Amino acid sequence: MFESKKILIIGHVWPEPGSSAAGRRMMQLIDLFQSQRATITFASAAASSGYMADLESLGIDCAGIEVNSNRFDGFVREIQPAMVIFDRFMTEEQFGWRVAGQCPDALRILNTEDLHCLRRSRKNALKWGEAFFPERLLSDETARREIASIYRSDLSLIISEAEMKLLQSVFDVDRDLLHYLPFMLQPVDTPAGPGRAGFDSRSHFIHIGNFRHEPNVDSVLFMKKEIWPLIRRQLPDAELHLYGAYPTQKALDLHDPDTGFLIRGRAENAGDVVGKARVCLAPLRFGAGLKGKLVEAMEYGTPSVTTEVGAEGIAGDLPWSGMIAGADQPKEIAKAAVILYTDRMAWQKAVEDGFQIIKERFPAENFKTELISRIINLYNRLEQHRINNFTGAMLMHHTMASTRYMSRWIEAKNRSSAKSGKK
Numbered sequence: 001m002f003e004s005k006k007i008l009i010i011g012h013v014w015p016e017p018g019s020s021a022a023g024r025r026m027m028q029l030i031d032l033f034q035s036q037r038a039t040i041t042f043a044s045a046a047a048s049s050g051y052m053a054d055l056e057s058l059g060i061d062c063a064g065i066e067v068n069s070n071r072f073d074g075f076v077r078e079i080q081p082a083m084v085i086f087d088r089f090m091t092e093e094q095f096g097w098r099v100a101g102q103c104p105d106a107l108r109i110l111n112t113e114d115l116h117c118l119r120r121s122r123k124n125a126l127k128w129g130e131a132f133f134p135e136r137l138l139s140d141e142t143a144r145r146e147i148a149s150i151y152r153s154d155l156s157l158i159i160s161e162a163e164m165k166l167l168q169s170v171f172d173v174d175r176d177l178l179h180y181l182p183f184m185l186q187p188v189d190t191p192a193g194p195g196r197a198g199f200d201s202r203s204h205f206i207h208i209g210n211f212r213h214e215p216n217v218d219s220v221l222f223m224k225k226e227i228w229p230l231i232r233r234q235l236p237d238a239e240l241h242l243y244g245a246y247p248t249q250k251a252l253d254l255h256d257p258d259t260g261f262l263i264r265g266r267a268e269n270a271g272d273v274v275g276k277a278r279v280c281l282a283p284l285r286f287g288a289g290l291k292g293k294l295v296e297a298m299e300y301g302t303p304s305v306t307t308e309v310g311a312e313g314i315a316g317d318l319p320w321s322g323m324i325a326g327a328d329q330p331k332e333i334a335k336a337a338v339i340l341y342t343d344r345m346a347w348q349k350a351v352e353d354g355f356q357i358i359k360e361r362f363p364a365e366n367f368k369t370e371l372i373s374r375i376i377n378l379y380n381r382l383e384q385h386r387i388n389n390f391t392g393a394m395l396m397h398h399t400m401a402s403t404r405y406m407s408r409w410i411e412a413k414n415r416s417s418a419k420s421g422k423k
Helices: 021-035 071-079 089-102 116-127 134-139 141-152 161-169 214-234 270-274 292-299 330-342 344-361 364-380 382-388 390-422
Strands: 006-011 039-044 061-064 083-087 107-111 155-158 178-180 205-208 240-243 261-265 279-282 304-306 322-324
Touching (some): 006 021, 006 089, 021 039, 021 292, 021 364, 083 089, 089 107, 089 390, 107 364, 116 134, 116 141, 134 161, 155 161, 161 178, 178 364, 205 214, 205 292, 214 240, 214 261, 214 330, 270 292, 279 292, 279 330, 292 304, 292 344, 304 330, 330 344, 364 382
Parallel strands (some): 006 083, 039 061, 083 107, 107 155, 205 240, 205 279, 240 261, 279 304
């Protein structure tokens, strides 16, 4: 099916695999479809950056697009893609109805990255000092938008088994609309290889995560105020090196060499810094999806201390690569960090557990084969699939009706403003 077929990927942002797990996952998807000899166009309304992947060097056509512009209609009509991938639900909201109108036979796939409504609801529960329970999502505005986007799409890629279960149990989404696709990784065959130094060759703690991502910022503040002082009392020579793209001035102001709390900013090579640290600290108090920083730590043989939210969906029934403590228990998090940092046997077991998780939970070839098979099967029965998804058809009908007129109003307003500016 894929050879010589055109695939359009509409990115929420241009992929930065060195800055975020989302960027890395997008590059995995691109690599998968290129291996099937598909012709790929990547388009985004976002501004470019100096850290974005060089897609053109990979033979991918790149295009800047605009929201609320009928120029996109001509753009997608000219491409006539067999498949369109929307990167996150906001992108499907903006462009999905236009794709459906101009290319009705194109398969529409939503790459959720994670459930934004889950992250938002957990954040609010933390902010208000309340316990999170899944049913609170039913009253969440973001959830209504996100679930509607899932229904309008022919298939949604879900990165976490926990989110697969949530979508079916809380929102009653038909399994036929969902496909489980976590990170696609190669097994770690050489535990003692480059970038995987042993216990004695490693030192200090590491935290890595994009500073534009709210769960990471909260985690950094949580460590600064409540966790790191407890660790330093027991390990006075230890340092915590905090890496991440796009640090704000507020984050840079947390830099404190006297206490070993060191804001390092962007890591030129994440593997180099992760592979030299003895323990990864990731006390996430809210979030969703799979945490790339923790999976990457496993790849480089770096055990981690995290929370239930941080570990969610990663290990399955396998033992965690390190230790898990309650997000509301800073003393327990600090205690676990000190044990893992000083206990050689516990550390080594955690390293091996991490390699096993990578091997059994994220085998790239298995997930690639399953996705390709699922897409081919869906494409061959697309008409019946859409008939069965009455809710999605209904939502698309009303979205096309309402959004079309709103978009045209915005277009007209923008034209009027442009004319006024010329006078």
